[in-house]
Amino acid sequence: xxxxxxxxxxxxxxxxxxxxxxxxxxxxxxxxxxxxxxxxxxxxxxxxxxxxxxxxxxxxxxxxxxxxxxxxxxxxxxxxxxxxxxxxxxxxxxxxxxxxxxxxxxxxxxxxxxxxxxxxxxxxxxxxxxxxxxxxxxxxxxxxxxxxxxxxxxxxxxxxxxxxxxxxxxxxxxxxxxxxxxxxxxxxxxxxxxxxxxxxxxxxxxxxxxxxxxxxxxxxxxxxxxxxxxxxxxxxxxxxxxxxxxxxxxxxxxxxxxxxxxxxxxxxxxxxxxxxxxxxxxxxxxxxxxxxxxxxxxxxxxxxxxxxxxxxxxxxxxxxxxxxxxxxxxxxxxxxxxxxxxxxxxxxxxxxxxxxxxxxxxxxxxxxxxxxxxxxxxxxxxxxxxxxxxxxxxxx
Numbered sequence: 001x002x003x004x005x006x007x008x009x010x011x012x013x014x015x016x017x018x019x020x021x022x023x024x025x026x027x028x029x030x031x032x033x034x035x036x037x038x039x040x041x042x043x044x045x046x047x048x049x050x051x052x053x054x055x056x057x058x059x060x061x062x063x064x065x066x067x068x069x070x071x072x073x074x075x076x077x078x079x080x081x082x083x084x085x086x087x088x089x090x091x092x093x094x095x096x097x098x099x100x101x102x103x104x105x106x107x108x109x110x111x112x113x114x115x116x117x118x119x120x121x122x123x124x125x126x127x128x129x130x131x132x133x134x135x136x137x138x139x140x141x142x143x144x145x146x147x148x149x150x151x152x153x154x155x156x157x158x159x160x161x162x163x164x165x166x167x168x169x170x171x172x173x174x175x176x177x178x179x180x181x182x183x184x185x186x187x188x189x190x191x192x193x194x195x196x197x198x199x200x201x202x203x204x205x206x207x208x209x210x211x212x213x214x215x216x217x218x219x220x221x222x223x224x225x226x227x228x229x230x231x232x233x234x235x236x237x238x239x240x241x242x243x244x245x246x247x248x249x250x251x252x253x254x255x256x257x258x259x260x261x262x263x264x265x266x267x268x269x270x271x272x273x274x275x276x277x278x279x280x281x282x283x284x285x286x287x288x289x290x291x292x293x294x295x296x297x298x299x300x301x302x303x304x305x306x307x308x309x310x311x312x313x314x315x316x317x318x319x320x321x322x323x324x325x326x327x328x329x330x331x332x333x334x335x336x337x338x339x340x341x342x343x344x345x346x347x348x349x350x351x352x353x354x355x356x357x358x359x360x361x362x363x364x365x366x367x368x369x370x371x372x373x374x375x376x377x378x379x380x381x382x383x384x385x386x387x388x389x390x391x392x393x394x395x396x
Contacts, residue, residue, distance in 0.1 A: 009132065011179035014172045015075065015116035016136045017143030018082060019109055022051040023228040024147035024165055027247025030236040031159035036095055045229045045349040047099050051106030052345035058110025059338060072182040074111045079173040081108025086166020137261055141311065145254035152247030202329045209324060210333045213317045214340025219380065220313045222344035223283065223373040226352055227253065227306055231299065234366045240296040249300045253307030260311035267312060275316055277385040282309045284377035291370035
């Protein structure tokens with residue numbers, strides 16, 4: 001890159017502010033549940049999490065779409081869909097219409113998601129590219145936290161008002177159109193690199209390694225989604241605070257995730273093979289603190305622990321793939337891991353409904369969800385610790 005174009009960088013990084021916004025309105029869950037009292041809790045939770053299903057679909061077909069649709073068109077259409085369909089629930093109160101608008105929101109985010117990640121790799125090189133990729137991850141976290149916080153401010157005016165936060169996508173669209181050129185000089189280089197990428201099928205060991213990481217992504221994203229869906233309701237129904245308090249706690253947990261991303265490099269250098277067992281153990285501790293909390297402070301503490309170590313876990317997953325999988329199949333491996341993450345978010349309401357069928361004296365339905373995930377992560381701690389202490393295998 002001959003000259004640093006800070007306006008172009010601003011426009012590209014701004015795209016990442018909105019791509020993790022699917023659960024940004026989850027702090028209003030208690031009010032939404034009250035409004036749609038005729039529907040099961042799991043159905044209302046599915047309404048909020050359903051965008052991840054359409055995101056998953058669009059990510060799967062993005063490589064095909066990019067052959068026929070210019071990247072700038074995909075980004076523009078994605079941002080318009082987020083801004084229009086994301087805000088639509090602020091004007092309609094029909095459950096089916098809101099459900100469909102959430103699916104359309106996911107399509108918009110899916111169109112934007114892959115492009116926001118790859119733009120930096122296409123347009124920048126060397127140390128600049130590495131720095132911007134790190135900043136991009138931070139922008140995701142900061143954007144999600146800011147949107148959750150803003151939704152909390154809007155919540156006292158009614159749960160529908162919280163959906164106005166998706167209008168921010170239209171501001172990002174303006175930045176993108178104004179500052180990011182449709183093509184750059186390095187596009188030709190990126191295209192030639194893409195042709196050589198994924199030039200062979202993955203081996204059995206590479207599949208095994210990739211699927212293991214996809215499972216890890218599935219578990220951590222699923223429990224993070226469960227926290228987003230349940231924490232606000234847990235605070236309200238437990239008498240610890242209001243929905244606004246719940247939204248603020250979720251915002252704090254996302255900010256903790258930002259700190260986790262900053263601490264990842266130091267943690268992996270200190271713990272090495274023991275990082276994943278330590279992260280799984282810490283996540284289980286955070287979940288159990290939430291489950292047995294008797295104050296808003298304890299819920300917030302547990303949520304922050306969970307947020308911090310979720311980011312560490314997902315950062316570790318993608319770093320491990322980049323360090324282990326050969327470049328010619330790296331794109332496929334990352335895509336499979338990303339699919340695992342999105343499946344985890346999509347099926348979370350179903351898992352929570354299943355956990356709710358477990359009956360333990362003195363444990364409420366909301367608590368049983370946190371407790372079940374806590375037990376899962378205790379088991380994951382034991383399994384990963386045994387593997388970390390065992391013999392080391394290549395791509396295993």
